Each structure stands twice: as structure tokens, then as C-alpha cells.
Amino acid sequence: MTTPEVTDAEIPKALxxxxxxxxxxxxxxxxxxxxxxxxxxxxLAFQEAAKIFIHxxxxxxxxxxxxxxxxxxxxxxxxxxxxxLDFGEVTGELTEALEDFRTEAREKxxxxxxxxxxxxxxxxxxxxxxxxxxxxxxxxxxxxxIGRSAVLR
Amino acid sequence: xEAPSSAPAAEPQFLASGTGTEPAQPSATGDxxxxxxxxxxLTLGRVKTLIKEDADVKFVSSEAYFAIAKATELLLEAMTxxxxxxxxxxxxxxLGYGDVAQAVSSWQSLDFLGDVIPHKIPAGVVLQKxxxxxxxxxxx
Numbered sequence: 001m002t003t004p005e006v007t008d009a010e011i012p013k014a015l016x017x018x019x020x021x022x023x024x025x026x027x028x029x030x031x032x033x034x035x036x037x038x039x040x041x042x043x044l045a046f047q048e049a050a051k052i053f054i055h056x057x058x059x060x061x062x063x064x065x066x067x068x069x070x071x072x073x074x075x076x077x078x079x080x081x082x083x084x085l086d087f088g089e090v091t092g093e094l095t096e097a098l099e100d101f102r103t104e105a106r107e108k109x110x111x112x113x114x115x116x117x118x119x120x121x122x123x124x125x126x127x128x129x130x131x132x133x134x135x136x137x138x139x140x141x142x143x144x145x146i147g148r149s150a151v152l153r
Numbered sequence: 154x155e156a157p158s159s160a161p162a163a164e165p166q167f168l169a170s171g172t173g174t175e176p177a178q179p180s181a182t183g184d185x186x187x188x189x190x191x192x193x194x195l196t197l198g199r200v201k202t203l204i205k206e207d208a209d210v211k212f213v214s215s216e217a218y219f220a221i222a223k224a225t226e227l228l229l230e231a232m233t234x235x236x237x238x239x240x241x242x243x244x245x246x247x248l249g250y251g252d253v254a255q256a257v258s259s260w261q262s263l264d265f266l267g268d269v270i271p272h273k274i275p276a277g278v279v280l281q282k283x284x285x286x287x288x289x290x291x292x293x
Contacts, residue, residue, distance in 0.1 A: 009202045011195055011225075019194045019226060023233040024248065029241045041250035042236075045270045046229060049257075050195075054203045054225055056265055061217065062210050075216035082224060086262040090227040093190075097223045098216065100191035105215075 011050045013043055020046060057081055197222050232256050232263070 017038060024036040058073075060081035065073045075098055082091050200222040204213060233248075235256035240248050250273065257263045257270045 009199060009206070011199060011203075015195055016229070019229055020233045020248070022194075023230045024237055027234050027237045027241075030237060034246060036240075037247040039247055039249045042248050042253050045250055045253045046232070048269050049232065049253075049263075049266055050225055050229060051203060052266060052269060053228055054200060054221060055207060057221055057224060058204045058207050058210060061221070062207065072212035072214050073210065073217045074214050075220040078217050078220040078224060087224070087228065090224055090231065093227055094220060094224055097190040098220060100189045101216065101219050104189065104191055 009051075010047055013047060016043060016046050016050065057085065060085055191219070193219070193222055193226065195222055195226055200225065232260075235260060 020038055020043075021036060024030055025032045025034070030036070057078065061073050061077040064077045064080045064084070065071075068077075079091050079094065082088065082094070197218060201213075201218055204210065204218065204221060232253065236248055236252040239252045239255050240246075254270050254272045257266045258272060
């Protein structure tokens with residue numbers, strides 16, 4: 001069992017409030033037009049619950065990962081841990097969220113790769129050394145351009 | 154500074170990376186940021202801080218960080234749903250501590266929160282119980 005951690009880190013109250021209020025208006029039997037309030041003691045309770053749950057889930061996922069003789073906790077470990085802790089009901093939504101997360105991560109790295117490719121193709125091997133600052137480059141002047149130019153000299 | 158000689162007009166694309174001159178590309182899946190399920194309300198950074206407080210944890214994939222954050226959100230929402238029941242049944246519009254304590258005690262999976270979010274016992278009731286226990290002990 002892991003040693004207990006003393007911590008000052010908390011989930012920000014304002015975000016918790018937003019999350020809870022959004023859910024309250026969609027709960028069965030609730031009036032979606034009404035502005036429900038949360039007592040400050042209730043909010044504190046949610047804050048503690050969030051912190052403890054994160055530690056609890058992390059420790060369990062860590063155990064799952066260790067038992068499988070791996071070093072890095074994966075999303076699958078988290079899903080297994082949730083089932084082990086009797087929170088199977090959230091695994092469905094979590095899996096869907098993970099799909100979106102992976103798709104967006106793929107697109108981000110695709111964009112990054114395309115950006116790099118464009119930079120590389122834009123450089124003509126026989127042109128004059130261009131000082132990019134002449135074209136208004138602000139801040140970081142691309143190192144790769146400078147490197148290639150140095151080779152041309 | 155000398156002017157460039159026969160330099161071709163430098164396309165902004167040279168400098169485009171990170172300057173936002175690229176046109177926004179439509180998402181291949183058709184899910185825009187507003188409908189994506191991967192959006193978080195809680196700050197991922199804060200969740201990461203809490204995760205890393207566990208000394209036994211070595212490496213965590215970015216997917217796992219997200220999964221833990223999202224799972225926490227889903228749990229909080231589930232708790233909210235349950236806590237809302239006593240609130241709505243009494244016709245109140247403010248979620249109170251007691252509602253949350255009720256949700257914790259009635260959902261077995263939340264036993265790990267039992268000591269943290271107990272039912273509050275009014276001081277008067279505690280005092281009565283103590284006096285009663287004392288009286289019972291005196292008689293025995």
C-alpha cells in the first residue's frame with residue numbers, strides 16, 4: 001500500500017462548481033431553467049472526494065500496471081482499475097472519450113508533421129542564404145533554416 | 154541590413170509554424186471542439202500534480218493522465234446525480250452537505266469516502282447519546 005500523501009494541491013472550486021451545476025440542470029426531475037446552488041460545505045466535500053478518488057484510482061491503476069510487469073501506466077490500466085473498484089458504469093463513457101482523445105492526438109501530430117514537411121520542401125538548395133529576419137521573423141528564428149544555410153556556405 | 158537579392162518572395166509558410174497563418178483544418182471525424190468528448194472541465198495540469206504525488210508511480214502515459222481526469226469528472230457527475238435526489242425530493246434548490254453524505258452512504262462503491270464525508274450528527278444528539286450512555290453505565 002502506498003504511503004499517505006500530505007498535499008496542498010486541490011481541484012479548483014470554480015471548475016468543480018461549473019461541472020456540478022451543469023450536471024444538476026440535466027438530472028432527471030430537475031428544472032433545466034433553474035439556477036441550482038451548491039452549499040460551500042457540499043463543494044468542499046466534492047473537492048475532497050475528487051482528490052481522494054484520483055489518488056485511489058492512480059494507486060489501483062499503478063498496481064494493475066505493476067502486475068503486468070510494465071513501467072508505464074496506460075489508459076487500459078485505468079479502465080481495468082475502474083472495473084476493479086466497482087466503477088464499471090463509467091468505463092463506457094470513458095472509452096468513448098478516449099477514442100476522441102486519440103483521434104485528436106493523431107490529427108495534432110499529423111498537422112505537426114505536415115508543418116515540418118512544408119518547411120523542409122520550402123527550402124531551395126541553391127538559393128541565396130536568406131536571413132529570415134528580413135522577412136519579419138519574430139522571436140525564434142528557425143534553427144533548421146540557419147543550419148542548412150550554414151552548410152550552403 | 155541589405156535587401157535580399159534574387160530571393161523568391163518568401164512564403165509565410167516558412168514562418169507559418171506557430172504563427173497561426175495556416176487555415177484551420179476541419180476535423181476528419183466531423184467532431185468539432187464543441188462536440189468532442191475529449192474536452193475536460195477539470196484542469197489536466199492539476200490532476201497530473203495530484204497523480205504524481207504518489208511516490209510509487211513512475212511513468213504515466215498521456216492517455217492515462219487524460220483517462221484519470223475524465224474518470225474523475227464522470228465520478229463527480231455520478232455523485233451529483235445521486236446527491237440531487239434528496240434535494241429535489243425535498244423541493245430544495247441548494248445542494249447541501251447532507252445530500253452528498255447521503256449519496257456516499259447509499260452507494261457502496263463510495264465506501265472509500267465513508268470516513269471523509271460522514272453524515273453530520275447534530276451536537277445536541279451527540280450530547281444526548283453521551284448522557285444516555287453515562288446513565289446506563291452508572292446503573293450497571
